[in-house]
Amino acid sequence: MRAWPVVKSFLPFVIGFPVFWALEQVVPSAWNLVAVTVFVNIVLAVSLNVVNGFTGQFSLGHAGFMAVGAYTSAKITLALSDVQLGFLPVFWSDQLVFALALLAAMTTAAVAGLLVGMPSLRLRGDYLAIVTLGFGEIIRSIIENSKPLGQATGLSGLPHRTNLVWVGLCALATVVMARRLATSSQGRALFAIREDEVAAEAMGVDTTGYKVRAFVISAAYAGLAGALVSHAIMLCTPRMFTFVRSIEVVVLIVLGGLGSITGSVISAVVLTVGLEALREFQSFRMVSYALLLIVLMLTRPQGLFGTHELWDLKILKRLGRPAAAKEAK
């Protein structure tokens, strides 16, 4: 039946769910927040890679979209905190509310992405970076001056909904989205825009439209990450979403390799865990981070994986042989 492939497309989540559930039981509570942070960083890094790595557009405003998503979800969970949906037991009702909050977060962040992307994406390179940085700061400024959003102190008392199952599934969703995008015609169009925008346009790719779409998708997932973070620490303040946060995500994807999903995942894991291990040396942590950036750019600017993917290496080898055998015949 024609619907079967779509059903099959949910397989990763069916497998992922019990794995993450098991992880949630197994991981000691002291490490829980670190694990959550790792998965959130995967969502952030892979989603930013869609814009910066796939499409080659340098966006520095990711934190702004996180903020939009975080505050949206916070408002919803706070408003519905005492509401029990239908006849569901409390636990499942809470999960459903959280799911709705996450969806809303993605939607509003996507809208923000559209509003920011449409005027900005006419600009190239450095200018785009500056504009997105500026927009990120303006979003934060608006939040800081808005009474319903708690101004500088933000919103607190959010219910603790984020656990390893949620962040795991979200990280999986982001990686799956990115992978399916990369292997599709739309993804190739994004790569083409990155390689040569003029040529892509001449070959029939609606470059502006696709740049905006990439931006919107990326913003939506950033919003998701923001919602997850705020429900992990049960707090939502503007200071959580400064441009330094945006830059931290950029560092993740540059170190991993711009355009490489595998690179983003691995760099998210390594850097989050690494920075956590250096927690003792608070101030040295940032200095070593800075030195790492400089040294890495001087020695290996394409990052760990460049534009390669883990699956490229293995699959090609396996497929290469039977294909070669066919051609020989």
Next chain:
Amino acid sequence: MSANPLEVKNVTMRFGGLKALSEFTLTMAAGELVGMIGPNGAGKTTAFNAITGVYAPSEGDVLVAGERVNGLKPHQICAKGVARTFQNIRLFKQLSALDNVRVACHARCSAGFVDALYQTAHHAEEEARILARAEEYLAVMGLGHRRDELSRNLPYGEQRRLEIARALATGPNVLCLDEPAAGMNTAEKVELMQLIRSIRDRFGIAILVIEHDMKLVMGVSERLIVLDHGVTIAKGKPEEIRKDPKVIEAYLGDAYLEEKHMALPAGGEAK
């Protein structure tokens, strides 16, 4: 009545005070091979850019299949059936040869983001169709064996051929080639000439070629249009152009003599 695939009527391009192209007029019927020549800076690439939508004409009209396309974006004009290659090769360097061509199939792909996300059957069908189409065009240009090679690793001549394969994959009715033989040796140029003719024969596409190599462009074109400083100074069959004094004066003079030199056997006396 079916309209001509391309009609350019009195297109003028102004950049600030500079008139790069003056009243450029050209009509191409299906399957015609037209050559555009002129010294550097004559406005040939500007004409291409005006036709393909990179610039909107300051004056005049561009009609594709009878439809006025002034001001449309290049990707829209491409969808209407006009494809091009570039003077300085603009391949997608980090992508493989296959992917370069597959990108060109994108405009004719009916599956969207949602299809890709949920891996629908429609998506799989379109991907298979695009793959087959891309492989076909690679084969036409003799690049089948290079399918997985990164395009920037290809030798120069193959890069030029890949650009043509890519442009063909968009399914055009008009193909604009901007100096396709630049940097090629004589043997490669002869091959290219045959290739251009075979493309026209096989696909019935109208082809507009900008070239500096007189032998090539005169050998391939059914008629020529000559530009100098943005102005069309001559139009007609290659034999007529060769004798046209205006053309010889502006451009052909030295080159024509060089052609004569090349035709003489070694040791023959110069005229």
Next chain:
Amino acid sequence: MTEFLQHLVNGLSVGAIYALIALGYTMVYGVLKLINFAHGDVYMVGAFAGYYLAQVLLGQYDPNATALTVFLQAMLVTTGGMAICGLLGYTIERFAYRPLRHRARLTSLITAIGVSFLLEFGFQLSPWFKHPIEFPPGPSFRVFPTIVPRSQFEWIDQTIGVSISNLDIYGLVMAVVLMLMLQYIVYRTKFGTAMRAVSFDWQTASLMGIPVNRVISWTFVLGSALAAAAGIIQAVSRPKIDPLFGLIPGLKAFVAAVLGGIGNVPGAMVGGLVLGLAEEYVAGYTDSSYRDAIAFSVLILVLLVRPSGLFGRVTAEKV
């Protein structure tokens, strides 16, 4: 009316600071097409350089010192600070940017961010040694020592109602003098012509015999020296300095450079003053909590309406 004039005075003062910093951004972007994210931190280092120099070279503050002594002391600290930051700028360019000049611009941008973080967080480390100076200064505020005694112009306050101090005047005068000197260097010296040539087309410039590397190094030195001067001028009138105090002024100065047309030297000066005035007037007449947002709003407005800025060149890509 008095409010208007007060804002004018304040706006020019703060605008002059932005202008001096913006000049560094614009000159570096002009020759390298690089946004030097670390530049705002050079401003901060300049202020601290002045602070340490004052501690080491000048004795205790003597209220009876002659005007000449005060002037000489101020000049010593300022030129010393400018020299130190000039050296810093040279070092950053030489070791962090030059090796990456032939790489993608994104790489240099990331390195610039790295250098910026290095300066900010490096200066926030607890002191490694205490004599003769405590370095690094650590995260808390330091107070810039008094070199020039502050005296308000009471009579202006009483007649027109505008509060101005001698420090404001000196700062403004100093900034103007420096800008005029830079203007002279850029437009009337051989070096300035070389710098402008490199900013148009460095490859052709190098073919014409211009030592491109040296020009770029000196551009960094000049820009950093100006930022240091700005830091010291600012620190003299507002003595509380800390390692992060270059962050916001740096960003705003960058906006000023973009406003004036990034790469354009007079544009940076005009942009700085305009931004300073805009900030003062808007914050003064509306809600001052939006002060920082004004700079970003200006930025967005400029980039969406006229990305090349007030005086910049519009460059089109040849297809």
